[in-house]
Amino acid sequence: MKICILGSGNVAHHISKALHQAGHNILQVYGRNPKTSKAVAKRCKAESIQDIKKLSTKATLYLICVSDNAIEKVSASIPFTLSAKQIIAHTAGSISIQTLNKVGKGYGSFYPLQTFSKERRLSFDKIPMCIYGSNTSTHKKLTKLAQSISNDVRHIDDTTRKEIHLAAVFTCNFVTHLIAESESILSDTGVDKDIITPLIKETISKTIAIGAANAQTGPAKRGDTNVINSHLAMLSSKPATQKLYKQISKAIKRFHDRLESENK
Secondary structure, X not given: OEEEEEOOOXXXXXXXXXXXXXXXXXXXXXXXXXXXXXXXXXXOOOEEEOOHHHOOOOOOEEEEOOOXXXXXXXXXXXXXXXXXXXXXXXXXXXXXXXXXXOOOOOEEEEEEOOOOOOOOOOOHHHOOEEEEEOOHHHHXXXXXXXXXXXXXXXXXXXXXXXXXXXXXXXXXXXXXXXXXXXXXHHHHHOOOHHHHHHHHHHHHXXXXXXXXXXXXXXXXXXXXXXXXXXXXXXXXOOHHHHHHHHHHHHHHHHHHHHHHHHOO
C-alpha cells in the first residue's frame, strides 16, 4: 500500500517503521511538530509535512495516529474527499470508526493492542491487531495490511474494541501507576527501586501463567486487617495514596469473597 501517516507520536513512530519494513510505501508523515514528524519520516524514508493542505492525494491509506480527542479534527482537516478506492483509518481503542465517515466511504480501525514508547523496541509480529472496516472491501484491505505486520489479527467491532481498551487501561496504565506509587515510597525511604524488579517480573510472569485471580496474594486477600491498618497509618502523610490503598484493598477483598461464594 501507499500510506500517509497522520501523527508523529509514539504509535506513529512504531507503526510506520513496521509498515515500512513490511514493504509498504510510506509517502508522507504529517505532524505539527517538525522535529518529531521529521524523525518518524526519516525512519520510513517518507516526506515530512507540517501543513495538512500539502497532504498527498495519491495514498491508498490515510492512517490517523493521534490522540483520541484529535482524531475528528485531523480527519476533518483533510483537504479533499477520498475516492472509492482509498481508505482512512485510525489507531484508537475507544473511538468509533463513524468519526471518519465524512471523509470517504472506506474507513475503519487499525488498532494495535500494545503500549508504545519511542525508546522501546517492539516485535510488531506479536502485537494483536484489532481490525474493523466500514464495508467488506475496506475490511479485507485493512486485514491484509495488518497481516503483513502481525501474526495476530482479529476482527473486532467498535463496541468490543472499546471493552478491550478499557481492559487495557486496567492492565497497563493502572498497573504502571501503582508501581510508580511503590517507587515513590521506596524513594522516600532511600531504597533503590531496583529492589522490586524481581517482584515485578515474577508477578507478571505468574499472572500470565496461572491467571490474575489465582496469582493474587497479600493482606487484602487474606483479610489481614492488622497489616492493612498498619500500612494505612504509614500513609497518613499521603492522604491520596492512603485512599488509593484503602479502595484497592476493599476491591480485592470483595472480588475474592465473590469468587469464593461462586465456587461453593
